[in-house]
Amino acid sequence: MDILKKKTEEKLTPEILEEFLEYLLTRGRSQVSLQEYRRTLSMLWNGLPGEKIISAENGLWWKQWLEEKGFSPRTVNTRISVWNSLMQYLGHRDWQVGEFSSIQNDVQPELTRQEYLRLLSAAKQAGQERVYLLIKTLGGMGLRIQELPQLTAEAVRQGTVRLERQNGMSTRVLHLPGILQRELLEYMGREGIVKGPVFATAGGEAHGSLQCRPQYQTGQQGCAGGGGKSQSQMPVENVSVHTEGDSGQCCRID
Numbered sequence: 257m258d259i260l261k262k263k264t265e266e267k268l269t270p271e272i273l274e275e276f277l278e279y280l281l282t283r284g285r286s287q288v289s290l291q292e293y294r295r296t297l298s299m300l301w302n303g304l305p306g307e308k309i310i311s312a313e314n315g316l317w318w319k320q321w322l323e324e325k326g327f328s329p330r331t332v333n334t335r336i337s338v339w340n341s342l343m344q345y346l347g348h349r350d351w352q353v354g355e356f357s358s359i360q361n362d363v364q365p366e367l368t369r370q371e372y373l374r375l376l377s378a379a380k381q382a383g384q385e386r387v388y389l390l391i392k393t394l395g396g397m398g399l400r401i402q403e404l405p406q407l408t409a410e411a412v413r414q415g416t417v418r419l420e421r422q423n424g425m426s427t428r429v430l431h432l433p434g435i436l437q438r439e440l441l442e443y444m445g446r447e448g449i450v451k452g453p454v455f456a457t458a459g460g461e462a463h464g465s466l467q468c469r470p471q472y473q474t475g476q477q478g479c480a481g482g483g484g485k486s487q488s489q490m491p492v493e494n495v496s497v498h499t500e501g502d503s504g505q506c507c508r509i510d
Contacts, residue, residue, distance in 0.1 A: 315353035
C-alpha cells in the first residue's frame with residue numbers, strides 16, 4: 257500500500273485564491289474585510305515568481321518582501337496573518353509564519369492640537385477640501401489611516417462606522433460627530449459619491465495616502481493628497497493627532 261506523502265510545495269492558482277475568498281465569506285467575513293484579503297492576495301500573487309509555486313520557505317520570503325517594500329511593522333503583520341489564514345485553509349499549518357515584525361520601536365511622532373489645527377487651516381485656505389476632510393476625519397473620529405477604506409458612504413449616512421481589525425477577528429464602532437457628518441454628506445453630494453469608500457482615487461480604489469509638510473519655523477504649512485514629495489514632507493500615517501481639550505478623542509494613525 258502506498259504511503260501518502262505530505263506535499264512539500266503547492267501551485268497557487270487564481271482558482272484557489274477565489275475559493276479561499278469564498279470560504280472566508282462563509283465564515284462571516286464582511287465585504288470590507290474580503291476586499292483587504294483580495295488586495296493582499298493580489299500583492300502576494302504578483303510578487304511570486306514564475307510558476308507561482310509556494311512552499312514552507314515562502315512565508316519568511318513574504319515577510320522579508322513586505323519589509324523591503326517599506327511597509328510598517330503593523331501592515332507587515334496584518335499581511336502575514338493573511339498568509340497564515342491561507343496556509344491553514346490549504347492544510348499547510350506548518351508553513352505558517354510564527355515570527356512577526358516587532359512593533360516595540362514603532363513609535364509614532366505626535367501632532368499637538370495646535371499643529372493639527374494649523375494643518376486644517378492650511379488645507380482650507382489652499383482650497384483642498386478633500387485633504388481638509390481627511391485630516392478632520394482622522395483627527396476627529398479616532399480613525400486610523402489604514403481604516404479609511406471602511407469609511408463608506410453608507411456609514412456616513414448612518415452616522416456610525418463599524419471597523420474590523422486583525423482580518424475581521426475584532427471590531428469597534430465609531431460615531432461621526434454631527435458637524436463632520438454634515439460636511440462629509442455635502443462633500444459626497446458634490447462629488448457624486450453614493451456608495452463605497454468616501455476617500456477613493458479617481459479609479460475608485462480606496463485611498464489612504466496623505467502627505468503633510470510641517471514647516472513650523474516659518475509658520476507655513478503644506479498638504480498634498482498623495483502628490484509630490486519633498487525633504488520636509490512627513491507622511492500623516494506616521495503621526496498621532498491628539499485633540500485633547502475638545503472632544504477628548506484621540507486619533508492615532510499607525
